[in-house]
Amino acid sequence: MSTRSRAASSAGPSSRGPSSATPPPGGSALAQPLDFGRLAAYAGLFVLGAAVGVAGALVQGGWFPGGLLLALVGAAGLFHGGVRAVGGRAGAVAPAAGWLVAVILLTASRPEGDFLFGAGLGSYAFLLGGMAVAVMCATLGLRPQPGGPAARLGK
Template identity: 75%
Template sequence: MSSPNRAAAGSALAQPLRLPSAGRFAVHLGLFLLGAVVAVAGALLQGAWFPGGLLLALGGAAGLFVGGALATGGRAGAVAPAAGWLIAVVLLTASRPEGDFLFAAGAGSYVFLLGGMAVAVMCATLAPGRQPGGSAVRLGK
C-alpha cells in the first residue's frame, strides 16, 4: 500500500543517493580552493584599506559563495567555497611561535571574521536547492 506523501517511483526524490561524478567533485574542490584564496586576499585587503577594503573583501566572498551556488545549481556550490574560506581564515588567525600573526586585534578584523561567516551562512541558506523536474506545480500537493 503506497502512501500519498511518498514520492512517485520515477521522480528524482525517490532515487537513492549516489556518489558525485568526477567532474562535479572537481568543481567543488576548485570552489573550495578558490574560497581559501579569496580568504587570504580578503585578509590582506581588509587591513590595508579600511573600511573600503573590508567591504570589498566581504563582497568578494559573497560573490564567490553565490556564484558557486548558481554555477553548480545547488547549495553545495555555496558550501564548498565557504568551507575553504572558513578553514583558511581560521588558519590565518593562529599565531606562530615567532609572534607573527595576520589579523590585528581591531574591530575590522572581527567584522571580517564574523561578517564573512554570516555571509557564508546566508548564501548557503538562500541558495537555490535541487528541485524535481516536472510541471510548475506546488510541491507537496
C-alpha cells in the same frame, strides 16, 4: 482470520505506506552518485574560497573601511556564484569551507609571535561578516522561474 489481518489483506498494495512509494525521478542530492565533474567543481570552489579568504585578509587590513567592504563583497560573490554554478546549496558550502579554513589558519599566531590579523574591529567584522555572508548564500533558495502559461486571468 482476524479482523485486523482481513483489513490488511483487503487494503492491497496501494496502502502499504510511504515505504512502497517510488522515489521521485531526480531523487535527493544524497542519493545521486558523485561524478568526477561534480567533485572537481567542489574542489575548485574550495580552493577559490581559500584564495578569497587569504586575499580578503590582506585587503581588509590594508584599506580599512573600503578593504573590508571589498573583501566581504568578494566573498559574497564567490559564495553566491558557487550556488549558481553548481545549482545547489553545496555550491556555497564548498567555498565557504575553504574560506573558513584559510581565515582560521591566518588568525593563529606563530611561535615567533607573528600574526596576520590584529585584534581590531575590522578583523572581527571580516571574520563574523564572512561567516554571516556564507550562511546567507548557503540558505538562499534557488527558485526556478515558472515555465507555464502567463499567470494573468485575462489572457
